[in-house]
Amino acid sequence: MKIDFNKDGRLNDDEINVLVSAKELTPEVIDLLAMLKNVSNQDDNWIPVNTNNRVQMVAISNIVGIEIYQNELNIYTNEEQFVTNGTLKDMYEKLKKHHFIQISKSAIINIDHLDYMETAFSGNMTAFLTNDLKLNVSRKYLPGLKKSLRM
Template sequence: MLTMKVRIQTAANQTEVEVVIFAPVDSHEAQSIKTLLEKVPSETKSLTFYQGTTKYYLKPSQILFFETDGRQIHAHTINDVYVTKHRLYELEEQLPNSFIRISKSAIINVDHVLSITRSISNCLVQFQNSHKQVYASRRYYKQLQERLNEMR
């Protein structure tokens, strides 16, 4: 049986919650706790998106993936496509752990992944309840596979 100490320490200058796990080397229990904590939904604020002159406020959980098209970043939901003024690197920093970069030009929400079809040159990612799909590059495939295994 796993015995565990839990301690909360507060600090006046602390601006966000930080969790540190002290564990023996190669502790499977510590890895399980880390995975569970990462799944806890964060109070991520809505992001601003645009369609023409209309401004929309969407939660990140509604987004299937982000991709670049020329100099614009498009956010894809199940039924719509929006434009955002953020760059991919900015989105990577702001988005919850369920998002991962899969190529130089795309970030996906692994919570919405239905399937991955791997070929010699690339990897096709398909999404639940949507006809939309995006390609992952070979360079990011291993990270994508690891993240999907962690999340499932």
């Protein structure tokens, strides 16, 4: 097997193009293609989080919600909480294709972990999530949340 790298300036920064060439489509080639596809899908299910001088790989499906206080992101999962630096906007861009929705200027949630909502103070709502997490839903973001919930 020969492995090679070619730099391609036409690709975006987050794009990788893999081309497998062989004389014939053999079972080995099919297995290699399946492994490459599996690696691609696995990368999409995890997110690296810099915390406590290490990088922690967090399963996206386990993330319940994320809040920001000043420049600290609090990432709440089913099991634990991670504190890292960054912006909510950057984190939301990475997660919005995974059932995440912004519910306020300072929070996003994973809709898959939303248990129920209740009316709160001054027209806002409170989102009750798995692991007993409660986050405020502001009036500005409520229509988007309702649309995501098909309400």
